[in-house]
Amino acid sequence: MKNIVVDVLLALGVTVQVLACIGVLVMRDAYQRLHYAAAATTLGPVAIAAAIVVREALAETGLEAILTAAVLLAGGAVLTHATGRAARIREDDGLVIRPGEIEARR
Amino acid sequence: MSAWFIASLALLIGMVPLLIVLERTDTVSRLIALETLTVMTALVLLTLAEAFGRSFYAMLALILALTSVVGSPVYARFLERYL
Numbered sequence: 001m002k003n004i005v006v007d008v009l010l011a012l013g014v015t016v017q018v019l020a021c022i023g024v025l026v027m028r029d030a031y032q033r034l035h036y037a038a039a040a041t042t043l044g045p046v047a048i049a050a051a052i053v054v055r056e057a058l059a060e061t062g063l064e065a066i067l068t069a070a071v072l073l074a075g076g077a078v079l080t081h082a083t084g085r086a087a088r089i090r091e092d093d094g095l096v097i098r099p100g101e102i103e104a105r106r
Numbered sequence: 107m108s109a110w111f112i113a114s115l116a117l118l119i120g121m122v123p124l125l126i127v128l129e130r131t132d133t134v135s136r137l138i139a140l141e142t143l144t145v146m147t148a149l150v151l152l153t154l155a156e157a158f159g160r161s162f163y164a165m166l167a168l169i170l171a172l173t174s175v176v177g178s179p180v181y182a183r184f185l186e187r188y189l
Contacts, residue, residue, distance in 0.1 A: 006109075007109055010109055010110070010113050010153075011113075013113075013149070014113045014116045014117060014120075017117060017120055017145075017146060017149060018116060018117070018119075018120035020142065021120045021121065021122075021123045021124050021142060021146065022120075022123050024123060024124060024127055024138060024139060024142055025123035025124070025126055025127055029135075030132065030134040030135045030138060033127070033135055033138045033139075034138060036142075037138045037139075037141055037142045040142050040145050040146070041145055044145075044149065045145065045148075045149060048113075048149055048152060048153065049152070052152065052155075052156055052164075055156065056156075059161075060161045060164070061155055061156065061161040061164045064152075064155075064161065064164035064165055064167065064168050065152055065164060065167075067168050068148055068152060068164070068167045068168045068171045071168065071171040071172055071175060072145055072148065072171050072175075074175075075171065075174065075175030076145075078175065078179060079141050079174075079175065079178045079179065079182075082178070082179040082182035082183070083134065083137055083138055083141065083178070083182045085182070085186065086134060086137070086182040086183070086185040086186045087134040089186045089187075090133075090134060090185060090186065
């Protein structure tokens with residue numbers, strides 16, 4: 001039973017990561033790519049860390065896996081914000097949204 | 107060949123789309139691909155730690171995650187103003 005849970009979590013994590021990478025490739029601009037890059041820091045690392053913890057319990061590797069997933073989870077939000085901000089400033093030299101700009105992007 | 111080793115290989119193959127993004131797109135998209143590559147590399151190290159039974163690889167994954175969280179915002183900041 002434990003092996004099945006580990007395999008399911010591992011498959012889930014790897015699938016999410018690979019789909020996120022494909023999403024980064026197929027999206028048309030940086031803002032859309034950011035959605036997939038952010039997804040790659042959430043569910044995939046947590047699922048893989050959970051698989052390791054189920055297998056190893058809280059041994060050394062299990063603790064390091066939890067810490068790695070936590071750092072990626074917390075850092076992913078920061079990275080996404082910083083990169084989106086950089087994209088916006090490079091594009092328009094500011095962060096103010098002009099009237100009608102959102103509608104024009106759709 | 108264990109499930110962990112297969113997972114490592116799948117994650118490595120999953121990096122190929124990111125390498126294409128690095129090669130073909132604009133500067134900010136390249137930074138996004140680089141950040142995602144770092145996450146993928148950390149996960150490859152985690153799965154390899156289980157595949158080979160070496161916890162040292164998991165420590166490398168943790169260090170890589172920590173340095174990427176510090177380093178990537180610096181790249182983003184430079185992209186805002188200077189590059």
